[in-house]
Amino acid sequence: MVALLLEFVRTPLAALALLLGAAVGFLCWLGFYPLRRWRYRHFPGPIGLPFVGNLPEITAMDTTPYLAHVSRKYGAVCKVWFGTRPWLVISDPDLVRKLACQSTARAIELASYLDVLVGENREIELASAFFAHGEPWRRGRRVFEMAIIHPASLSAHLPVIRRVLGRFVPSLARYTAASATSGQPPLDAQKAVGDLMLAITGELAYGVDFEVDFEDAAAEPRTNECHAGAGAAATSGGGIGAHLARVSREVFETFRMDNATVYLPIQMAFPSLAPAIRWMAAHLPDKNQRRVMACRSTMAAISRQLMAQWAEAKHRGHGGAEAVPADAVKVQATCHATNGKVAAAVSRAGSDGALPLGIHAFREIGSGISASSFMAAMLEERKGAGAQDRLSDIEVIAQSITFILASYETSSTTTSLALLLLATHPEAQRALTAEVDAMGGREIDMELLAELHYTEAVIKETMRLYPAVPMMHRHAKGDIQLPDGRVVPRQVLGTFLAIPNYNVHHDPALWPEPERFMPERFLTGPGGGGGPTHPAAWSGFGLGARMCVGHKLASMIGKATLLSLFRRYTFSVAPHQPVPPPMATGLTFGPKGGVWLNVHAR
């Protein structure tokens, strides 16, 4: 019998069968990871399919409600399969606090879930304060803190905020005529506030005017097609700020799942093959991969150009005290952008080093990018920094891009939803308008903003109901012992901890009537709820060492915007706006299809 079997094994057919069997076994191992599943067996959760895990349900239901659903069904510590990677979903407030504060690492793998960036664009992404670890993270975080946490530097940003609001608020006057007979449609607050936030955060980041034309922007129809230059905020000029605005918009567009490269789902299904998949993405890019690489390269190239202009201005301004590096002036427009004038303009700048876009960049500032801007602060700071603290060019570019990516959509989502909630809660709108009126015509400064307690409560309550970033994520590297004795297993790649603040924000044990909009919860004094009852009950800006570094700036922009708007207008819901609004999780958790409001003059 054994002899017969040995005889058979020697035949070519058997060799082929063995080979096929091995291949199928390998594929199953890749797709199912039996060992990994065994390690996480103590954590309940829905059964994941091979390769795709729970991605079909996640896509059908949307990530944020899905994580809320599984936590309700399987408990405050459970797991879901994101492709072949397990996510431990933590919704217990004590554990949320412990784990979010204990780990200072954010799972770097998330970057590959978002995108399959390669080459310099990948280097830039990984150098960003959002994804960096260790020393590079400390360096990045330090410059953010220097520019937007310290009260003196925060107030230096107010003139930009006041000036942009000064252009934006009057532009909404034409919506006060909105009616069936006037032909004027209601305001899409999501889009209009988006344009406002792009103008503010773009100028704060780069110190150049983004030239957003609010009159046009508000009238422009929403479009799903976006190439550099199309579907972007109406940017009136051809200057560098207008180009930056267009290309920033395009970068945001590329975060949408329907704009993702085909390599993204492949990487989700086979994370261990990531280097090979990235190689393919670099050498055989599909249309979406080319697009995302092109617009990110363009952003990097424009950043380099601004850095070069800054160096040149310093050189001129200080009588040549600082040498201008030749390669800094000659912008390396390495992008292979195929679309629009952004790429063309940047390439032109790179070809002769003549910086043709420079004039606009200097328009408002006199002698360079605004001295109070984030980029200027980084460049100024690194001149005197020691070797360990000195930001590289890649890091300066990375933090500038992060500034916009982290602030634009989060701020516009939160503010437009606050407007919707106020429009649907007239008593809250009355209370907010009363607070605004009590400030009279005072100029917006730090003291005034600190007095806007009700406005602040409205923003916090909006973020409780609809956290723009609905989940913190951390990277658990070692074994973590949970209070009930279970251990988060040690993994080569570490365990991905998904900490949905959305779940905690909607926990009836922490928030009575959690689905109701009640800004008073956050007020102290008579009639107020006194704020959160647990240190982790509200984490709209995250928790621990990796908490949002822009929370003070975000709150400042949000309050200044609501104050300026309610000085002139009140808002009601447009007839076709669904309440509550349909939401979707993309780069942020935001309304789907706009926030449609009627605007009334006061």
Ligand code: HEM
């Ligand atoms: C309403 C507006 C905003 C919301 C809701 C928001 C929310 C968040 C959240 C939840 C995190 C993750 C925190 C954690 O994991 O514990 C985060 C991180 C971050 N945010 Fe914000 N953010 C907002 C505005 C801003 C602004 C204006 C900036 C800067 C200009 C900014 C810069 C960052 C950065 C750099 C990080 C990464 C911090 C680190 O890992 O050290 N954010 N944000």
